Amino acid sequence: MRQQEAPDDAANPNIAVPPGMGHYCSMLWRGDRWALEWEPSSKSDPCGRLRDQQAEGRVAHAGLYSTHGLNNVVMRCRNGVDYWRGVGAGPLKSAVDEALASQRRGCVFTVAPDALPLFxxxxxxxxxxxxxxxxxxxxxxxxxxxxxxxxxxxxxxxxxxxxxxxxxxxxxxxxxxxxxxxxxxxxxxxxxxxxxxxxxxxxxxxxxxxxxxxxxxxxxxxxxxxxxxxxxxxxxxxxxxxxxxxxxxxxxxxxxxxxxxxxxxxxxxxxxxxxxxxxxxxxxxxxxxxxxxxxxxxxxxxxxxGWEAPRGFDPWGWMNYPSGALSIDLWNPGQAPAR
Ligand SMILES: [Zn+2]
CATH class of the missing domain: 2.70.70.10 (Glucose Permease (Domain IIA))
Structure with missing residues (x-):
C-alpha cells in the first residue's frame, strides 16, 4: 500500500512557543530508575541537565507545560497509574513526591498544559x-x-x-x-x-x-x-x-x-x-x-x-492507554468557533 510520509523536519516552519511555557523531561534509566525535571522557560534544557547526571538515560516524554496556568499530569509506574491537575509546577511536584514516597519503579510522566494557544x-x-x-x-x-x-x-x-x-x-x-x-x-x-x-x-x-x-x-x-x-x-x-x-x-x-x-x-x-x-x-x-x-x-x-468538565480528569489521556493523548485547548483567545 502506498503511504504518504510526513515531510522532513527541516521542511517545517516551526511555530514560536507562546509566552508562559516551560520545558519538562521525563527520563528512564536501566533498572526502572526514573526522573521528572522541569524548568520555567522555553529556552531551558531539563533533559540535558538529566543526561549530565547519568548519561545513558532515555527520554520517555518531553515537551511544554504552563508556568502559571493549569497543567495535567499522568504518572504511569510499574504498579499503576495516577493523575494530577493543578497550577504551574504544582501537579508535577505532587506526582514526583508521591512516586518517591511510595518508592515507585519505572515511572513515566505525561504532562500537558490545559491551554496552548496556537489555533x-x-x-x-x-x-x-x-x-x-x-x-x-x-x-x-x-x-x-x-x-x-x-x-x-x-x-x-x-x-x-x-x-x-x-x-x-x-x-x-x-x-x-x-x-x-x-x-x-x-x-x-x-x-x-x-x-x-x-x-x-x-x-x-x-x-x-x-x-x-x-x-x-x-x-x-x-x-x-x-x-x-x-x-x-x-x-x-x-x-x-x-x-x-x-x-x-x-x-x-x-x-x-x-x-x-x-x-x-x-x-x-x-x-x-x-x-x-x-x-x-x-x-x-x-x-x-x-x-x-x-x-x-x-x-x-x-x-x-480541551477537557472542560466541572470536576475530574481527562479520561482519554489515560484510560485509552497506550493510544490516548491528553487534550489541550488549542484556540487563540476569541478564535474558537461557536459550538
Ligand atoms: Zn464529522
Whole structure:
C-alpha cells in the first residue's frame, strides 16, 4: 500500500512557543530508575541537565507545560497509574513526591498544559456558522466507557459518548466514536488553516457513500523546537475543493479550500479533527502515515477545546492507554468557533 510520509523536519516552519511555557523531561534509566525535571522557560534544557547526571538515560516524554496556568499530569509506574491537575509546577511536584514516597519503579510522566494557544478559527470572521453537530470529540471511543458521575454530570456510569464537559451524549443523535467537530456552513465557505504548517496531503479519497469521492486536507503544525517541540495534525474533511498540495507551507488564516459535502456527509459542513503526534500516553513521538484508502487511526486525536468538565480528569489521556493523548485547548483567545 502506498503511504504518504510526513515531510522532513527541516521542511517545517516551526511555530514560536507562546509566552508562559516551560520545558519538562521525563527520563528512564536501566533498572526502572526514573526522573521528572522541569524548568520555567522555553529556552531551558531539563533533559540535558538529566543526561549530565547519568548519561545513558532515555527520554520517555518531553515537551511544554504552563508556568502559571493549569497543567495535567499522568504518572504511569510499574504498579499503576495516577493523575494530577493543578497550577504551574504544582501537579508535577505532587506526582514526583508521591512516586518517591511510595518508592515507585519505572515511572513515566505525561504532562500537558490545559491551554496552548496556537489555533485561529478555520473560518473567516464574516462566516456565519449555521450549526454545530452535537457531540464533537468523543472521550469514550472504542471499548472505553466512562462514568460521567465522576465529572459532576448526570448520566450513565458506562457512557459510550462523552463530550468535553463530561456530558453523557449516549442517548442523543451524537455520532458514536466521533473524533472531531462538524460545523454547518454553506458549500463554498472558505476554509482556513488554523495555524502555520506544512500540508501533508490534499486528496480525493474513494469512500463507500452516496458521494463516492471525499475531498480532504491534512496539515502538520509544530510548535517549539528540538526535544521539546509539540506536533499536531489538523484534518479538514468534506471540502468541495482544495487549493493546496502536499509539501506546501501554509500560513495561519490561509485559504486551503472551500467547504462542501463531499464523501460521507449528511449535508454541507466542515469536519475538523486534531491529532497529537507528541507525548501521547505511550509514545514520545508518534510515527504518522496516511493510508491510501482510509484516514489514519484516530486513537491519538484530541479535543481542541480541551477537557472542560466541572470536576475530574481527562479520561482519554489515560484510560485509552497506550493510544490516548491528553487534550489541550488549542484556540487563540476569541478564535474558537461557536459550538
Ligand atoms: Zn464529522
Amino acid at each position: 485561529d478559527s478555520p473560518f473567516s470572521a464574516s462566516t456565519r456558522i449555521q450549526g454545530h453537530f452535537p457531540g464533537g470529540f468523543d472521550f469514550a471511543q472504542g471499548d472505553v466507557t466512562v462514568d460521567v458521575n465522576g465529572f459532576d454530570q448526570p448520566g450513565l456510569a458506562n457512557a459510550h459518548i462523552v463530550e468535553s464537559h463530561g456530558i453523557d451524549m449516549s442517548n442523543t443523535v451524537a455520532v458514536n466514536d466521533h473524533d472531531g467537530h462538524d460545523w454547518t456552513v454553506p458549500t463554498g465557505t472558505p476554509v482556513l488553516s488554523v495555524a502555520d504548517g506544512v500540508v501533508l496531503l490534499a486528496r480525493d479519497r474513494k469512500v463507500p457513500c452516496e458521494s463516492p469521492i471525499q475531498k480532504e486536507v491534512y496539515i502538520q503544525h509544530i510548535v517549539g523546537s528540538g526535544e521539546y517541540e509539540e506536533r499536531f495534525v489538523t484534518y479538514y474533511a468534506h471540502v468541495d475543493s482544495y487549493s493546496v498540495v502536499a509539501g506546501q507551507r501554509v500560513k495561519k488564516g490561509q485559504v486551503i479550500g472551500l467547504s462542501g459535502e463531499t464523501g460521507c456527509a449528511g449535508g454541507p459542513h466542515l469536519h475538523l479533527a486534531v491529532t497529537r503526534l507528541t507525548n501521547t500516553a505511550s509514545e514520545y513521538r508518534r510515527a504518522y502515515s496516511i493510508p491510501s484508502t482510509d484516514h489514519p487511526p484516530m486513537t491519538s486525536n484530541i479535543e481542541p477545546y
